[in-house]
Amino acid sequence: MQKLKQNLLLVFTLVPFIMQAQFDITGTVVGQDNSTIATAEVIVLSNENSALVSQLTDEQGNFKVTINQGNYILQIKQLGVILLEKNVTIFQNTNLGILNVDDSKKLEEIVISTKKKLIERKVDRLVFNVQNSVRASSGDALDALKVTPGIRVQNETIAMIGKSDMGVLVNDKLVQLSGEELINYLKTITADNIKSIEVITTPPAKYSAEGNSGLVNIILKKVKQNSWSASLKGSYRQATYGTSGTGGTFTFQKDKHTMVASTNYSNGSYYGLEESIIKYPTQLWESKGSGKYYTNLWGNRLGYDYQVSKKWSFGVQYIGSFNKPDINDASLATMTDNISQNTNAIINSNGQNRKKNILNSLNAHTNMDLDTVGRKMSLDIDYLDYKSTNNRNFYTATTANSQSGLQNGSQNTLNQTENNIKNLSAQVHIDHPLKWAKINYGLRFSFSNTNNDIALYDLSGMQPTLNNAQSNVFEYIENTQAAYISGNKSFGKNKWDLQVGLRVENTQTKGNSISLNQVNKNSYFRWFPTLYLLHKINDNKTITLSYSKRIFRPNFNNLNPFRWYSSQYSYSEGNPNLIPGIANNFELNYNYKDNLNTTVYFSKGVNNFGQVVTLNTDDYVQRITRLNYFSNYSAGITQNYSYTGKKWWENQNTISIFFQHSDSYIYPVTPQSNESFSAYISSSNNFILNKTVSSGFEVTHYFPNQSGDLTYNYARTYLSFFVQASFLNRKLQTTFAVENILKTNDFNNSSIRNGFDASYKGYYDSRYIGVQLVYKMGSSKVNARNRKVSNEQEKNRIN
Template identity: 40%
Template sequence: MNSTVLEEDGFFAFSHLSPGNYTIEVKHWGKIVYAKNWDLKEDIDLGEIKVAVEKEIQQVTVTGNKKLIERKVDRMVFNVENSVFSSGGDVLDLLKVTPRVKVVNDQIELIGKSSLKVMVNDRLIPLSGDDLVNYLKSISSADVKNIEVITTPPAQYEAEGNSGLINIQLKKAKKDSWSSTIRTSYQQGFYGYGRAGGNFNYNKKKLTLGVSANYGNGLSQGIEKRKVFYPSQLWNEKDVGKYYENSVNSRFVVDYQLTPKWNTGIQYLINYSNPHSNSNDQTRLCAYGKKLDSLLQTHNHQESISRLNSVNGYSHFAIDSLGRKLKVNFDYFNYNKENEINYFTNTYDDTMKRIYSYFPVENRGTLEINNYSGKVDMEYPMKNIKLEYGTKVSFTKTESGLKNSRLKNGNSESTNKDNFNYTENTQAVYISVNKELKKWDFKAGLRMENTQTCGNSKITHQKNKNNYVKLFPTFYALYKANDNNSYSLSYSRRIERPDYNSVNPFRYYSNPYSYSEGNPFLKPILSHNIEFSYDYKGMLQSTFYYLIIKDSYSLLTRIDENNYIQYTKSENYFNTSAYAIYERFSYNKLKWLQASVGAIGQYLYTKSQAYPVTPKSQEGFYVQFETTNAFVFDEQQNYSSGFTYYYSTPSKSGDIGNGKEKNQLDLFFKAQVFNKKMQISLNINNILKDYDYRVIKIRNGIKSYNRGYYDSRYIRLSLSYKLGSSTIKTKNIEESNAEEKNRIH
């Protein structure tokens, strides 16, 4: 259901409606004074509506049933309001049943993409990792209208990354109302972890306010195992870590409707994190055929503090009644991090007698990133086409300092240090044209980005500059054969620039035999993406995609069999091509069941530019399968339960590694009580404890087996309670759009 209010001249309009049957109602003081059914197939002018009342019309409402899944020319829309998952959970629960989205152990992936970005009401959220997950958990599923999955972002969005976008559209705030939610959760894995938070929303006349805050504190365990098969020795390593988490994030939004056609506002996000860890690493050195030659024991302690502050100011102007809009945005974010890692290593013989002690080593690092950007977008619909164009400028400055010291009697005996500055400035312009022809819908765009980068090491006096101009075309075609069948085709060219840490050449040691360093000569990655999709009734989606990636970079580990040194560096060392078929079926015809089944089969070919450090090439085929089933126990949908299952065959990774088979089973139970004001959920995650990191790699002809488990089997109990009051008096305030980039890792 959509609603709007009349302008002073009596004009009203609804945009972005899907074809279907609709009922238009005109209400006057809550009484229906006009109603008529319309079969909407294309844009339509309703003409003059006459009603037999003397007072002014207060509200117009359009109601209709949408499909669970809708296909638009440049995106797929999951209409959450038609799902049983629309209440009793949070946004992360919704993403678990969203097509093309995979959520495993609170890690969000977009199938077929190496990364993703998340927006809320068209506004990019500059958070990642656990910070992003905690923020999404603060949004109730009942507040979500739909979720847009954009696997091929249009020209208006930055061309950064082989990534897609997830745009979470929230329901409009009720008029003259306030609402609030408080929540808490406790998670028990090997250790315990607790979270608490709340949000408050207020709407009065022309003013809208929104505040949210979340706090998390607790422990988790990580176990990493590695076997390195040297020609004369086996190094068998096990690292057990205890990780402490302590984080706070908040979001503040103010929006004001200056005139019926002009609204402005500001958004401020703050995130603070203070994690630390202790780990014990034990490496057994064994000659083949012998139990133990010697033993290395390393004790590691790490502490860090990170802070993020992000400010966005915006103004949106509706120029006329034809839908022409001007959007102006200014953004700033500051990120700084302080990190300290200390380790101490002892060597023992086969009788466990200590034979050597390495001096303690202290690594200290600082990182500060400042970004300023401005963006102007214009939506200009014309008689036969819809035109969009705009420009953006971005200025980024990164300053990092690193120092490692060998300590003796608590004092620094020898020190290596560096200060590295990195700047990146980008100017972009774009244009996009959309045209509808009966059953066809076409969209084409072109984005040009001009980038200047400069990296400068103050200690080594190494300075690297890189200037380049790139064009990024996009194309879409959608054919709706009828109400039940649609076909779509898309193409895009994209770029992925190195993150700010990867270009820093400073060397960081984790133990006497292992270190890593950045690479100031890293080149950006270029990719080409082609997708063809078929949709049947919003229930069945079939997608074929083809992907080419050139000059991919990743961490490349070299292993020296003579001194057993393992050193890692970011390098552009492989090209990748992939073919894949994705199938998904959704079923929601029964009131007591909603189910989805998805599977992807992918062929991956990778050619290395780092031979003989790595094999010359690698190719292979793998299959992933997932299903989510929810069972509802009552007509009011107050009680439900279900399960999610994932399975993956052995796979090939783009950086020339071989992944092992894995599967995961999760259970959940949800209840809504006290007139649906309180929500209770119980989640049991990774029951089989078989969804961990397991990869085999060959470097310099030496085989290594790597495995990692990060406390993903747990039980979590969550509670939330809603408060709110509303009295309809004034008109709605529209949510706004914004975009901002972030490559913090």
């Protein structure tokens, strides 16, 4: 088997090199005044004047067309006028150099005004052209994502419809941030610097097979040579408490040098409230807890790229994040006799979390053109170092009678946790166009090492006493090797587009609980095929079919078997025996013009894992663990409609109807199965009052549903209002928003565990008033290179 794996990797690496190459014709089109001519049509005709291939020149007047060996006529046209025509003989890759054309034939009065569609469908992704939307092109990248089809941004959380997770890329390079850090980073990208946003619901083989996740790729406008730009941002949010933020980004481009520096800092706090009710056979347990959650986050990014030649560039990028998310919390729990309604016990708890998270990431990369045929290679080497410390001091006092089953007394405890994750990754990717198809392939290697050190101290006495039975040192090693290949082919006069890919991943893991003297090893080899087929019915209609297989790996911390106590009656533990879950996803998409998009999908998952709360009447302790405990399948239809009939009104609407069914592996801890139909509807509206001011609202309603983790979720509604305005010749942009106006977009669910009914609900200051100011200087079209790193998935799993 091992030899088979090695042979497969060798095949994927070498096969494309032995395939037949193609011949390219390249050149640059220049007018009479030596200025380059963009959007000129370059056509290759046969000797019988039959057009074989054509392409538009780019902004620098460059073009590249691919053709078989032979004699041809090269023609350059613009606005229907032939600017140049010449005979060419092709038997190898040919560079025609600078082609001077007579552009005086063009009518100066004619203005090219071609406007792209608002929404376009490609074989493996949906493209939302931000520059064609007033709402999307105002504010920052987070505002643009709010109106992107298939993406939900609420309470500063980004999600993709129908997906449990998602990644964010900029210029096809993954952003190495998550949570608050990612939100702050997106706010530094002004929306008028964004060309388009690509929504990739079924990522192709090039990307990691990790998670039932999609990708959002933010495409920035092209870099303007020899210029600089800067933006300064300030924001304030008022809920129960206030939170302020400030930051800036500076980009410099000169000759062969490109540099970027950004910094973001936010400080403040927000209020959280959680309530739970557990119905035991003889008693009712009611708990209400509140907390003050602090934000103290400073993130930095530095990048430098050097263009050695037209065919070779290299660079480095550093990302650092320093966060102190402290928590002060308190809770009150009461136990009531179901018959007499008397209070049997009262439990008071108070806790303080003092946390510190430090992330340092370094990336080195290079891009090379291997030849004139179009083969390109990119290489990334990444190092990640993440450190987290958490000191939790909690005090619990219990007042109980004999009927409660609890004992009077108190507990004063210090729980100390140290976590360190190191990852070294490397990825090489090659684009290899052939005469009959476009091929790309690559290799990826990842080496991760995680160390957890947990200590529990009893503070009841004069001196802290270490509880050795509740202290733990845990080490986890995970190594992964991956290879992938993907091919794309257009046929049927470019009305059909087929893309097929295959990714293989080989993983070895080792978990070592030193304190428990417990070692768990695991290894697995997986195949991940992808398939996309697009049919262009006409210029207004396309149909796309896609399939992908995905893998779910647990977060590193979820594999630690040790218990982490939040109070005397509640603890959380990981599970080193967790195995990856697998999902198979199918999608059928229909796109009409730029305003109607319909998606039908089906997904089936096995070995799904998650957090399970177990309850019993022996000690009334809530045990939270992680298990592979259910399989599920879901199907649904999502309809997006954009109304573009009025210049002063931008309107986007979504309705999604879906069905899901789950089966439990751990019955009767959970119900044996559940299933339900559900839906949600959403409408986003922007009213353009004048050239500098717009205002609007967004409303979304989620109907009740049974989720895949065998939990019932109650209905909730989200409503927001915003005003956007620009001043000082659009250099200063302001946004005022009111989020979750109805205060009804909070979690509220119920479940059955061990035969007991339990319900949970919570509110985390999701209703607030916010204001943001962004001031731009220099050339606003300057963008920096953003790098996809080879350890993006390991980075997402540190939380």
